[in-house]
Amino acid sequence: xxxxxxxxxxxxxxxxxxxxxxxxxxxxxxxxxxVLVYLYAYLTTSWNLVGxxxxxxxxxxxVFVGIGAYASTxxxxxxxxxxxxxxxxxxxxxSIVGVLIGLPTFKMRGAYFxxxxxxxxxxxxxxxENIDYLxxxxxxxxxxxxxxxxxxxxxxxxxxxxxxxxxxxxxMLVVVLVITYMISxxxxxxxxxxxxxxxxxxxxxGVNVARAKLIAMAMSSFLTALxxxxxxxxxxxxxxxxxxxxDLSFEIAFIALIGGRGSIAGPVLGAFLLRPVSDFCRIYFGxxxxxxxxxxxxxxxxxxxxxxxxxxxxxLTRVWQHLVSRWTTNAMGRAGT
Amino acid sequence: xxxxLEDTINGILMGSIYGLTALGLTVIFGVLKVINFAHGxxxxxxxxxxxxxxxxxxxxxxxxxxxxxxxxxxxxxxLQDIVIKPIFKAEKDVREPITVIIxxxxxxxxxDNLTLxxxxxxxxxxxxxxxxGKMLEIGPMLISVPKLFGFxxxxxxxxxxxxxxxxxxxxxxxxxxxxxxxxxxxxxxNQYKIYNVAFGIGTAAAGIAAVTLVPFYNVFPSVGxxxxxxxxxxxxxxxxxxxxxxxxxxxxxxxxxxIGPQFMTATWTEAIVYGLFLVFLFVKPSGLxxxxxxx
Numbered sequence: 001x002x003x004x005x006x007x008x009x010x011x012x013x014x015x016x017x018x019x020x021x022x023x024x025x026x027x028x029x030x031x032x033x034x035v036l037v038y039l040y041a042y043l044t045t046s047w048n049l050v051g052x053x054x055x056x057x058x059x060x061x062x063v064f065v066g067i068g069a070y071a072s073t074x075x076x077x078x079x080x081x082x083x084x085x086x087x088x089x090x091x092x093x094x095s096i097v098g099v100l101i102g103l104p105t106f107k108m109r110g111a112y113f114x115x116x117x118x119x120x121x122x123x124x125x126x127x128x129e130n131i132d133y134l135x136x137x138x139x140x141x142x143x144x145x146x147x148x149x150x151x152x153x154x155x156x157x158x159x160x161x162x163x164x165x166x167x168x169x170x171x172m173l174v175v176v177l178v179i180t181y182m183i184s185x186x187x188x189x190x191x192x193x194x195x196x197x198x199x200x201x202x203x204x205x206g207v208n209v210a211r212a213k214l215i216a217m218a219m220s221s222f223l224t225a226l227x228x229x230x231x232x233x234x235x236x237x238x239x240x241x242x243x244x245x246x247d248l249s250f251e252i253a254f255i256a257l258i259g260g261r262g263s264i265a266g267p268v269l270g271a272f273l274l275r276p277v278s279d280f281c282r283i284y285f286g287x288x289x290x291x292x293x294x295x296x297x298x299x300x301x302x303x304x305x306x307x308x309x310x311x312x313x314x315x316l317t318r319v320w321q322h323l324v325s326r327w328t329t330n331a332m333g334r335a336g337t
Numbered sequence: 338x339x340x341x342l343e344d345t346i347n348g349i350l351m352g353s354i355y356g357l358t359a360l361g362l363t364v365i366f367g368v369l370k371v372i373n374f375a376h377g378x379x380x381x382x383x384x385x386x387x388x389x390x391x392x393x394x395x396x397x398x399x400x401x402x403x404x405x406x407x408x409x410x411x412x413x414x415x416l417q418d419i420v421i422k423p424i425f426k427a428e429k430d431v432r433e434p435i436t437v438i439i440x441x442x443x444x445x446x447x448x449d450n451l452t453l454x455x456x457x458x459x460x461x462x463x464x465x466x467x468x469x470g471k472m473l474e475i476g477p478m479l480i481s482v483p484k485l486f487g488f489x490x491x492x493x494x495x496x497x498x499x500x501x502x503x504x505x506x507x508x509x510x511x512x513x514x515x516x517x518x519x520x521x522x523x524x525x526x527n528q529y530k531i532y533n534v535a536f537g538i539g540t541a542a543a544g545i546a547a548v549t550l551v552p553f554y555n556v557f558p559s560v561g562x563x564x565x566x567x568x569x570x571x572x573x574x575x576x577x578x579x580x581x582x583x584x585x586x587x588x589x590x591x592x593x594x595x596i597g598p599q600f601m602t603a604t605w606t607e608a609i610v611y612g613l614f615l616v617f618l619f620v621k622p623s624g625l626x627x628x629x630x631x632x
Contacts, residue, residue, distance in 0.1 A: 301446075
């Protein structure tokens with residue numbers, strides 16, 4: 001069969017597998033782990049919109065996670081507004097913040113943007129950690145906010161089992177991947193690509209590179225904040241050190257970079273490969289060798305940057321193409337590529 | 338009134354130490370044109386080196402400089418040579434080597450967590466510290482001796498590096514490379530060796546800062562993170578690549594941190610520092626003394 005049909009069929013098969021998994025895997029622990037893997041895949045794919053497509057290096061993305069989580073949680077706990085609505089509110093706010101960060105820094109060297117994102121993320125976290133009340137909103141500072149698991153149900157985004165969370169994050173992941181694909185095929189995608197590689201040439205052709213990057217940043221922060229709300233509703237406890245920590249920002253960036261930024265499958269691949277490593281290290285080596293997974297991430301990151309700067313998805317994609325070409329026909333109707 | 342004066346002096350002293358920690362960062366940026374995100378971790382390595390030197394040999398903490406500084410120079414030299422040089426070679430034609438930033442961030446994580454693994458998370462300070470709590474009395478004011486020493490070291494180190502760059506042959510080669518890599522290599526300068534030396538100098542500066550910090554600052558694996566972020570703020574304030582700017586930027590931060598709490602809570606002073614950083618980034622990214630690059 002032709003190659004693109006095979007690829008599409010494989011994709012559909014994968015989706016069917018993902019949607020059908022909870023029918024086979026019943027253990028709550030495994031579902032929990034899978035939910036976290038999907039969550040990281042979602043976060044890294046959203047990160048990819050700025051870090052990969054726009055070609056800059058945001059190292060403070062956790063701040064958007066935090067904004068989304070805190071916005072929806074505060075609205076829910078204090079005013080009883082459904083987290084679904086709070087999600088959107090938080091995302092809009094995060095989007096504005098993202099644009100504010102990007103406006104002045106996109107004109108400068110990449111390193112300045114990275115610094116600005118770190119400074120912003122850390123500044124925000126320090127403020128949230130030390131404030132108890134911001135106007136009428138109870139932020140509760142270092143004690144964090146806890147969501148009591150009452151009134152479960154779809155309207156309140158609270159469930160007593162893991163399956164609904166699994167499906168929600170899976171749908172979110174699929175949606176964000178579709179968005180990424182559509183952007184990559186659209187004019188915006190080409191603008192971003194051109195702007196990332198040769199900004200002067202792109203601008204000479206009339207491409208408003210800065211605006212394209214800002215649009216990407218707004219989208220990325222919006223999507224990331226949605227994940228913040230999901231995390232809040234999933235773990236029922238948010239706290240500046242867990243949600244807005246620099247470690248989280250770096251983990252997202254590292255995974256996306258190792259997987260391959262700028263590609264669609266790269267970040268997802270990175271999440272699927274690296275999150276289990278992280279959990280494995282924490283479970284088996286947690287007390288003896290703390291922080292082992294971060295050492296491994298760092299080492300893998302450096303090796304990947306030296307030998308495969310486009311990420312691990314490049315050799316893996318080549319292997320896939322090779323396998324597929326043996327089993328299918330190409331566009332001319334012949335076997336092989 | 339006296340308190341304001343004492344605070345101001347303390348702010349200047351501590352600020353100059355901050356400037357010393359950021360000195361290596363600005364040197365590395367000035368020559369390699371990359372922001373070394375691992376600088377805080379290098380500082381942390383220096384602090385552990387100083388701690389162990391004193392703990393194992395029992396010499397006076399300040400004499401440890403003669404062991405720590407050369408060690409840090411070699412550490413930085415070979416770090417650049419083995420880990421970062423391949424990236425430079427791969428990205429020779431790229432205008433801004435972003436991948437190097439990624440690699441230094443990875444290095445930051447490896448160093449911090451490796452130290453955590455090997456030495457454990459406990460806070461350490463020197464057991465028999467001859468300088469602990471030593472104060473100098475000038476009239477009604479109390480000035481901390483370790484911080485005074487840090488101030489002196491900061492000025493001396495900055496002056497030494499400046500003199501080295503201005504007068505020595507290697508220093509001139511380094512300045513040439515930082516101005517124009519290709520022209521410098523046309524003149525017969527091996528740019529990668531220059532990078533190694535510059536990185537070594539930056540790391541050695543961090544080592545000197547570490548030695549001045551150990552007598553009064555706790556040593557633990559993530560101690561570098563705070564200084565790393567402060568270091569970024571300082572070099573942006575003072576101007577990337579400017580040695581005097583780093584010290585001045587540090588002093589500004591030190592003054593804000595010591596005078597600020599008189600008027601508001603300490604957490605808001607931190608917010609002010611971050612806010613000032615962002616303001617500078619947006620309004621004058623080249624800082625007070627930095628050169629204007631083409632953005």
